[in-house]
Amino acid sequence: MEFLFYMGDVFTPLNFGLLLLGTIGGLILGATPGLSPTMTVALLIPFTFKLEPQQGLILLGAAYTSTVAGGAVSAILLKIPGAPANIATTLDGHTMAQKGDGAKALQVSFIASAIGGLFGVLLLIFLTPVLAKWALAFGPSELFWLAILGVTVIGTLDSSSVVKGLLSGCIGLWLATIGFDDIMGAQRFIFHSSLSGGINVIPALIGLFAIPQVIGMLAKGRKGNDAEIITVKRHPIGAAFREVFSRKRALSIGTAVGSIIGLIPGVGGQIAGLVAYDQSKKMSPDSAKFGTGHPEGVIAAESANNAMVGPSLVPLLTLSIPGSPTAAVLLGGLLIHGIFPGPTLFAQYPQVVWPFINSMLIGQILMCVFGLLIAGWAANVARVPPAVMAAIVLSLAVFGSYSVQHSMGDVYVMMSLGLSMFFLERFGFSAAPLVLGLILGPIAEANFIQGAMIANATVGQLTYFFTGWLNWLLIAIVVMSVGYSIWMELGQRRYTTKEDASV
Amino acid sequence: MSDLPRSQHIIASGLIAGVGLAVAYISFTQEPADAFVFPRLISSVFAALAIWTFVKAAMGRTKVGAGLSGLEMRNMLPGLGIALVYAFWAAKELGFYTATTITFFILLTIYDPAPHGAVSTWVKRVLITAGFMAVMYGLFAVLLNVFTPREIFS
Numbered sequence: 081m082e083f084l085f086y087m088g089d090v091f092t093p094l095n096f097g098l099l100l101l102g103t104i105g106g107l108i109l110g111a112t113p114g115l116s117p118t119m120t121v122a123l124l125i126p127f128t129f130k131l132e133p134q135q136g137l138i139l140l141g142a143a144y145t146s147t148v149a150g151g152a153v154s155a156i157l158l159k160i161p162g163a164p165a166n167i168a169t170t171l172d173g174h175t176m177a178q179k180g181d182g183a184k185a186l187q188v189s190f191i192a193s194a195i196g197g198l199f200g201v202l203l204l205i206f207l208t209p210v211l212a213k214w215a216l217a218f219g220p221s222e223l224f225w226l227a228i229l230g231v232t233v234i235g236t237l238d239s240s241s242v243v244k245g246l247l248s249g250c251i252g253l254w255l256a257t258i259g260f261d262d263i264m265g266a267q268r269f270i271f272h273s274s275l276s277g278g279i280n281v282i283p284a285l286i287g288l289f290a291i292p293q294v295i296g297m298l299a300k301g302r303k304g305n306d307a308e309i310i311t312v313k314r315h316p317i318g319a320a321f322r323e324v325f326s327r328k329r330a331l332s333i334g335t336a337v338g339s340i341i342g343l344i345p346g347v348g349g350q351i352a353g354l355v356a357y358d359q360s361k362k363m364s365p366d367s368a369k370f371g372t373g374h375p376e377g378v379i380a381a382e383s384a385n386n387a388m389v390g391p392s393l394v395p396l397l398t399l400s401i402p403g404s405p406t407a408a409v410l411l412g413g414l415l416i417h418g419i420f421p422g423p424t425l426f427a428q429y430p431q432v433v434w435p436f437i438n439s440m441l442i443g444q445i446l447m448c449v450f451g452l453l454i455a456g457w458a459a460n461v462a463r464v465p466p467a468v469m470a471a472i473v474l475s476l477a478v479f480g481s482y483s484v485q486h487s488m489g490d491v492y493v494m495m496s497l498g499l500s501m502f503f504l505e506r507f508g509f510s511a512a513p514l515v516l517g518l519i520l521g522p523i524a525e526a527n528f529i530q531g532a533m534i535a536n537a538t539v540g541q542l543t544y545f546f547t548g549w550l551n552w553l554l555i556a557i558v559v560m561s562v563g564y565s566i567w568m569e570l571g572q573r574r575y576t577t578k579e580d581a582s583v
Numbered sequence: 584m585s586d587l588p589r590s591q592h593i594i595a596s597g598l599i600a601g602v603g604l605a606v607a608y609i610s611f612t613q614e615p616a617d618a619f620v621f622p623r624l625i626s627s628v629f630a631a632l633a634i635w636t637f638v639k640a641a642m643g644r645t646k647v648g649a650g651l652s653g654l655e656m657r658n659m660l661p662g663l664g665i666a667l668v669y670a671f672w673a674a675k676e677l678g679f680y681t682a683t684t685i686t687f688f689i690l691l692t693i694y695d696p697a698p699h700g701a702v703s704t705w706v707k708r709v710l711i712t713a714g715f716m717a718v719m720y721g722l723f724a725v726l727l728n729v730f731t732p733r734e735i736f737s
Contacts, residue, residue: 136653247632250625263618264618266619269609294666295659296662299651301654334631470662474669478670479677479682506649508645524621
């Protein structure tokens with residue numbers, strides 16, 4: 081119950097102000113199609129430099145939580161999911177809005193998001209210290225395999241092609257080796273003076289997540305945002321609460337599915353929402369009503385995508401292995417303040433970590449309150465033309481990258497990586513494994529070298545890296561995730577081939 | 584798969600295979616060898632996967648990635664050109680605020696669907712640009728104290 085001791089820190093005027101700012105800003109940005117939670121958090125990092133680590137993390141955490149929930153606004157009122165996590169919400173949410181139940185759909189979605197989110201953060205609170213103690217048993221070989229696991233799992237499960245997902249991860253791991261070698265001090269892959277200090281994670285994250293979005297918006301040409309926003313009628317909030325609590329099955333399924341999926345590295349909110357929706361539909365006696373504007377569809381999807389937020393931070397805070405691209409960006413936010421997550425994080429920085437986690441707990445309630453108040457208005461942000469949005473994001477990306485080290489080299493790196501990522505994405509590659517490779521590369525290398533030294537002095541490298549139950553477990557998960565993804569890909573291909581043959 | 588994406592896939596995967604092989608070559612030939620132990624491990628997998636992807640693309644078996652259509656390329660090229668000039672030249676040579684103002688206004692003018700003939704459209708564009716720049720100045724210069732190059736005003 082140590083977290084209760086730090087609860088008061090959330091309510092200092094500055095911390096609470098930042099929490100409010102992050103929550104309201106996140107809701108508005110989340111409602112904007114094209115601005116994903118990952119990109120929003122990446123663009124926000126430069127604004128945390130002047131803040132204390134505790135305050136910076138509170139702002140980033142609030143923005144993360146509320147952008148996920150804010151995405152439901154455009155999903156319901158415009159049928160455009162604000163983020164991939166809100167895809168399942170459009171299925172019933174937009175139909176409800178078309179039937180004149182837009183306000184009810186929004187209220188139900190925010191209440192379900194808050195309940196799912198609260199459960200997810202509680203899981204984070206109670207699971208993280210336990211896992212942190214367990215993580216102390218990890219030596220260099222286990223940490224090496226864990227880093228490789230982080231890259232392979234996200235590379236195989238987050239990508240539409242296993243090979244391209246793994247290749248993206250390899251590119252990220254290679255990018256992480258650019259610069260001076262830590263042990264020998266040798267230069268590695270320094271093709272330009274901008275790379276002499278290696279690739280700074282923050283400009284890289286901004287480039288990889290923001291620039292492809294900018295170019296994507298430009299590729300649409302001279303186009304306005306003519307999406308029709310459905311106006312909402314008033315709906316009593318008490319009735320919305322009764323609606324959510326009368327549908328305990330959907331709420332429980334969504335919350336449970338989201339929490340479990342959040343703990344698995346690489347499986348994002350999009351999967352959580354869709355799996356929860358599918359399971360609720362299968363287990364509901366009213367399954368025929370799903371897709372026709374059934375509140376259970378909204379409740380399951382929204383409780384799931386917010387329930388996964390807290391658990392997705394468990395591997396980050398205990399093992400310094402980010403479980404999702406947004407967690408990877410948050411890791412960047414921690415590193416910029418000189419905080420290295422890991423098993424000793426709670427012992428070393430309780431004054432930073434606990435207020436951050438507590439703020440996510442309070443943030444869920446604020447997100448629900450402000451979501452209900454500003455949802456109808458926030459939908460208008462979606463009307464901003466893509467050209468304006470592209471120009472804003474591009475400028476923020478350039479200023480944000482520069483402000484990290486006051487270096488033009490960071491701007492060049494940001495732009496080059498962003499441009500490359502845009503083309504890579506068009507050919508089936510994915511930013512998530514590349515980012516994980518870039519972030520986990522130094523962890524993997526440091527532990528590989530350290531492990532190799534220990535192994536050479538003791539049992540030999542093969543025995544050191546390939547024996548022990550924890551090594552076996554991690555290797556088995558790596559192999560299983562690759563095998564499962566290949567099996568799924570082959571299955572899909574067989575299905576496609578059969579379809580082709582029948583035409 | 585149409586011919587355009589197929590040729591695009593071959594070019595893209597060929598470039599990646601080239602990078603993969605170059606990284607592997609450098610990793611296995613550069614000294615001191617101890618500094619390249621991990622890059623050797625990574626580059627071997629990188630090169631193998633990149634070659635595999637290239638061979639699949641050359642055989643026309645690439646299943647994912649829609650490539651870029653001619654329309655998309657035509658749409659994005661002016662904006663992309665401006666963005667590259669902004670980031671790689673103008674921001675440093677003209678100063679961040681001057682370069683951002685010009686870039687923002689040009690992007691808005693090129694991509695805004697509103698008719699160019701109406702005076703109100705231009706007034707709106709100028710007001711949006713000015714408003715945005717005021718916010719950027721407030722955030723970065725006043726709030727965060729980020730000292731950016733201000734070349735033509737320095």
